[in-house]
Amino acid sequence: MKNITIVGAGLAGSLLSVYLAKKNYSVNVYERRPDMRLSQSDAGKSINLALSTRGIYALKEVGIYDEIKKISIPMYGRMIHSVSNELMFQRYGKDDSEYINAVSRGELNRKLMNLAEKYPNVKIHFNQRCTDTDFINSEISFHDEITQEVSTVNPDAVIAADGATSAVRLEMMKIPRFNFSQEYENYGYKELIIPAGENGSFRMDKNALHIWPRGSFMLIALPNLDGSYTCTLFMAYDYSLGGKNSFEYIDTEDKLIEFFRSTFSDAFEMIPDLVDEYFTNPTGTLMTVKCYPWKAGKNTVLLGDSCHAIVPFFGQGMNAAFEDCVYLNECIGKYGADWDSVFSEFQILRKDNSDAIADLARENFVEMRDLVADRNFQLKKKIESELYKIYPDTFIPKYTMVTFMRIPYSLALGRGRIQEEILNELSDGISDVKDLDLKKADSLINMKLRKLELIT
């Protein structure tokens, strides 16, 4: 039986081990951290994820979606909270059949590990820090953080799913012609909790992603199974960028309370431990990682965040990593254990699409924190949804292409940009979707979209 080493038992590594187990490989997963199933605390990092079509497809392919569905909460749209506490619902899809799913990163990861370990040919090794790699001879060494011993393995292939700060990628930096970039946003984030109401009830609409868009910053909240919400405040680090709306400025209890009371008054009433959480939880960073090639030597490859970490604003980081598993699985189906060919084709198939979702995710930050509250944006959303009804195969909203379909991200990016031009032209000079010029729309769509590769 061929032996595969996966570095990292995070979301991508755990799911990938299921894929490979089903193909009858002997799979050893090496994880730097202790087994997270032995402690339930996530300490200020209780990140919620939005599982959508690409991720769901990846789970279904190995028959484990039903298990994951049990721990996820459908969100049908954005619930926008204005400064004066008015609510406005913006649907994500065409109807209730299209939704994204709130799921806790920790819960999901634990479940995936359990599902993986049901296979006798999967073994997860914890507390194993990757210290060294020999890409030519495909040897890889791990330091046992408990026993302090170093072990070296020599598998048939190595797949590094060890996240945005990948140790394997760090070794690749030494290879000539390895292109790499890591770019931080000037914005950080802070997690806060809205606890459940009485008897585990939800204190806001359960089936929505709540947003408090405030121009240069925003608060969001996603529901948890226990009735609580995990909130995330996204804001500039520095006073020089965000002024009084910055982590640098808000450094006292008084400033914090004044800021929340005046800016997020409904949320403020629901976050009892605001002060403690704000000053205790770490301020998270937001980073985009790009690199190429992903393959080193003949049988080592990067996958997931290790080669394409993105910002969270399109809710696609995990979905993209899970989609990597689908594509890698297809490449193995085509080339078997010819890892050189498998990994070469895999990186070509995924690189442009990873770059595209990285760009889409950065652009969506502006949409979420600012545009969703804008009247012209709302009008364009209505026109978009009208055109989608009339041209269901041609004019598909960008959000739909990314979230509810599996067409390549790069195509979604390209078509999305053209559609944005069309929406700008059509919304110009009107204030209501009733006044939409359908003849002009038809002519623009014919001219700009029809000639493009068809989405099927």
Place this chain on the structure above:
Amino acid sequence: MKNITIVGAGLAGSLLSVYLAKKNYSVNVYERRPDMRLSQSDAGKSINLALSTRGIYALKEVGIYDEIKKISIPMYGRMIHSVSNELMFQRYGKDDSEYINAVSRGELNRKLMNLAEKYPNVKIHFNQRCTDTDFINSEISFHDEITQEVSTVNPDAVIAADGATSAVRLEMMKIPRFNFSQEYENYGYKELIIPAGENGSFRMDKNALHIWPRGSFMLIALPNLDGSYTCTLFMAYDYSLGGKNSFEYIDTEDKLIEFFRSTFSDAFEMIPDLVDEYFTNPTGTLMTVKCYPWKAGKNTVLLGDSCHAIVPFFGQGMNAAFEDCVYLNECIGKYGADWDSVFSEFQILRKDNSDAIADLARENFVEMRDLVADRNFQLKKKIESELYKIYPDTFIPKYTMVTFMRIPYSLALGRGRIQEEILNELSDGISDVKDLDLKKADSLINMKLRKLELIT
């Protein structure tokens, strides 16, 4: 006396030590390699540099230009070699007062080290590999490659001039919010030698930079003091990009000889050891490095290639690093030993300009390998030089701004782009500079350039 550690005794580190010695700092320079003055061989890396106005100014500021002038050869323009061995001279400046200077990297580095060591307060330590840095406590450790001992120093400030693969920068990668990118060209380079003629005579025009532009690849040659020329072949690595004009394809003696004979026939006759050099010398890589911030903690900063390595096509890598020394020196003049302020202002002053020269250098590769041989490009060059005569303070050729002036690179980039638009409009539809529409030129320059910040 305040103690400063410089990492790297390359060109920038050596020159910087002179600047700091003159300000009465105690300067310790730690260099990873052995003392290059003890062996004269450069083994396939006998790179020539083009010293120009910015670099010269930096040398003059500390009174050592006269020493360097002795080892440099003026080059007044490009000598372009066509496939059929016709020569065409393209002047760099307005007349013989404007030129760039060929200088050997090794010779220059040795000379700078000698000049630095004349100061009793400068000490260069060789075989010292930087292994660790503590940016908070400003401690830095070096491994002595001879004795294998590790020493740790605790200077008042650390300036890392340790080149494109900087060890100090690698440590900075661990700091949150450190932005970094390294991007390789799909082209590599190979050094070849045209030996001197009889009695040390030059076999081509001595006072020119020779170019064999061939579209997707090129050969260049710079004169050495001993009558030889260092040639550099720039070409695609991969067959998939360059076809038969690629390092991948040209892998036998026969292919190499056929390639040189048909493509660079005059040079072919002058490179006796072509086969040996081509197959022995390493194929060099071409990389652009960008990062930010350059400062870590309060008293460590990057300088030169360690924070802005660029491709060599504008001949500005060394000049930009030397200009860093000038600006850093000015910041020290302003803030004294308040290193936090010195380094903060330094990085702000230099970052945009470093990005600009990185872009200019990449763009110039296309100009050198392809455009210089193009008739429309040559026409535009003539129009440019005509306009420069009429508007000497406003329409200054991009090459002149970058090479013969000290205006910020970012301004040169911005004005260069606008001028390129003007040249495109003015060259459209004419085939000779005699037909230049001066009224149109005047109106375009008034409209597009005058409103910009004036160059003084």
